[in-house]
Amino acid sequence: GLETVVYMGQAHQHFLPPDENGVQYRRGMLCGDLTGTGKGRAIAGTILDNWNQGRKKHVIVTQKQDLFHKQVKRDWGDLGEDPSKVVHFDDIRDNPNPPSEGVVFVTYDTLKGRDKKDPTAPSNLDKLVKWMGPHFDGVIAFDEAHTMGNALDYETGFGTSNASQAALAGIGLQRAAPNARVGYFSATPATEVRNLGYAERLGIWGKDTAFPTKRSFVDAMNKGGLAAMESVAQSLKATGSLQSRSLSYDGVKYDRLTHKLTDEQKFNYDTMAEAWQVILTNMDSVLESLSGGSKVAASRAKAAAASQFWGAEQRFFNQVLTSMQMPTILENMKKDLAESRSPVLYFTNTTEAATSRALAKQAKDQDLEELDLSPRDTMIEFLNTSFPVHRWEEYVDADGNKKAQLVKDSEGRPVEDPAAVAARDEMIAKINSMRIIPESPLDQIVNTFGHDAVAEATGRSQRLVWQKDETGQLRRKLQRHGESGAKRDIEAYHNGDKKILLLSNKYATGFDFHSDKSIKNQDQRSFYAAQPGWRADNALQAMGRVHRTNEANKPLYWLNEVEDIPGHKRFMTSIARRLDQLGSLGRGQRQTGGGGLFNASDNLETREAEESLYKLWEDMRAETIDGLPYEQTLKQLGLYKENPEGGKPPIPKGGIKQFLNRLLVVSTGMQKRLFDEFDERHKQRVERAIANGTLDQGVVNYPAESLK
DSSP states (O other): OHHHHHHHHHHTTOBOOOOTTSOOOBOOEEEOOOTTSOHHHHHHHHHHHHHTTTOOEEEEEESOTTHIIIIIIHHHHHTTOOGGGEEETHHHHSOSSOOSSEEEEEEHHHHTOOOSSOTTSOOHHHHHHHHHOTTOOSEEEEETGGGGOOOSOEEETTEEEOOOHHHHHHHHHHHHOTTOEEEEEOSSOOSSGGGGGGOGGGOSSSTTSSOSSHHHHHHHHHHHHHHHHHHHHHHHHHTTSEEOOOOOOTTOEEEEEEEOOOHHHHHHHHHHHHHHHHHHHHHHHHHHHHTTTOHHHHHHHHHHHHHHHHHHHHHHHHHHHHHHTHHHHHHHHHHHHHTTEEEEEEOSOOOHHHHHHHHHHOOTTOOGGGOOOSTHHHHHHHHHHTSOOBOEEEEEOTTSOEEEEEOBOTTSOBOBOHHHHHHHHHHHHHHHHOOOOOOOHHHHHHHHHOTTTEEEESOOSEEEEEEEOTTSOEEEEEEEOHHHHHHHHHHHHHHTSOOEEEEOGGGSSSOOOSOBTTSSOOOEEEEEESOOOSOHHHHHHHHGGGSOTTBSSOOEEEEEEETTOGGGHHHHHHHHHHHHHHHHHHHSOGGGSSTTSSOGGGOOOSHHHHHHHHHHHHHHHTTOSTTOOHHHHHHHTTOOOOOTTSSSOOOOOSHHHHHHHHHTTSOHHHHHHHHHHHHHHHHHHHHHHHHHTOOOOOSOOOOOSOOO
16 A cells, blocks of 8 residues: 555646646546555555645545445554544534544545535535635545546437436535545446546646547547557556556466256247247337327337337346356355355346335235246336337427327326237236246355355345245245345354355445455355446456455356357446456556456457448348348347338448347347357458457567567
């Protein structure tokens, strides 16, 4: 941490050029050290350095309230200082006589808040700035600074996503104190270029830089790709504005655990894909009848239903594939336990909502053994809440434009179409009759090893477990868990009373699960990225829970994949790309983002992949690929659109992410055929790019034969 303190002090000696309003801000620094390196101590050390120079007011902004005692006061006290000097924001919020000095602890959620009863009252940000005073020159330490990542409005496929209030509050705090000594601390500072928009004190954009505005910087980086991001990070390092250290990875092992679907699983998957195909087909036909023949109304209704359909489909198959791969993971976990390794499994979906819905629907005389907690709920929930059953009509607005609106009855309620309702109910009945959908992965683990052997730090408030009743019979019982249960489980895991830990995002920051020499359970950790999700920063934070300082044994990391489902790459490629960007922006080298768990082939969100996909569509449209009829394939993938000029449908514009997502909804055989054709063209493109020297490989190591 001492190195960070020195670099922070050096950066804080300089000011950025005046902005367009003539305001000159003190330069800040980004500490992008990976998890486990002691950023909390670095924050405390930076503040202590300034405290000893006579600056007695400082601010720490972080994610969680419980870090006040568990981390911030502890770190300050460990440096030999009085922990009472660390004060909670509540102690100054409405205090007419607040302390004249101290380190104020505040969370991002609190910082963005205000009195809901009196909107005209000063906000929490205003109250903090008032305590700081007009000439504040102390430290503002943004812990877990990536919380401010969404600092810019941006366009998505479904409209505009606005900047988060937490990010805007963080930026407001920086601007309110131009002389403040700002430090950004995060192991995952940015997974997208726009996520770096909060870091206004680094001097990346603005006067006397290559980028006049924040937006121009983002646009340039998006065009320049990973190589441009790496250059920016290396430039920041060279100027002392970025530090990105990590623990040694010597002895850390990485491997892949590939699950091969059984014939039964393939049949089950194909049956589920067929069910989604039925929904898709029925949805298209129902929408035509609901619109009354109006193309405007049909377009509006279809757009509303499509986004809901594909979102539900993606969540469903993500959960199904995670569940299907569990037999291989469970067998590997048994080997771990037999060889004195302690498994940690990371999931992004705990099925908490599905469990709550199932319990809410439970009949009074229904046994808990009969409750269905499989991903089936996602499909039925879509049909109940989002399948189109309401009639639409066309109307002409005051400007003469044709528009669409829901048909409503005399009481203002949307009018349902009986045929659409009947079609929906029939599909729900068929889905309910399917008995092939696997149970949730968390339940598979608990049921295999027993709840007494599995610690859970997932945030689930309740779970269904099997316990023996007074007669010795196994019965399903509802077990309340919550935060107190999670804390007991974490303690049991540290003590070795429970050797398996289930982990989700709620406990992926601020907690240690490594083989710490100070705890009883010092077994090697075996970490499974069973369901890494979409957020690379969350996944990397979770991975960092098992590799930290003072560990007795280096961890073993497993990346889990399903061999027979090319659509599974949809989940792999997005996080692999974001980890590449995280490595590029945070450390100046893309390969460092995933810590060795992912490789270049996992990222298909590249120019070569996009070009290969377009070539595949062209060849299919030209009917040069046997067995893949163009129009029929597009309909199965939900990509069919009529050509307004007549003739064959136009080539889809959705790109590689959409293609991989849509693969999930077709049979395993169809997926393999389509992906094989794509993969063949992709390999040719990559080989050509390598030969031409145009492949973006980022920072490359060239071994020298001699140093003379």
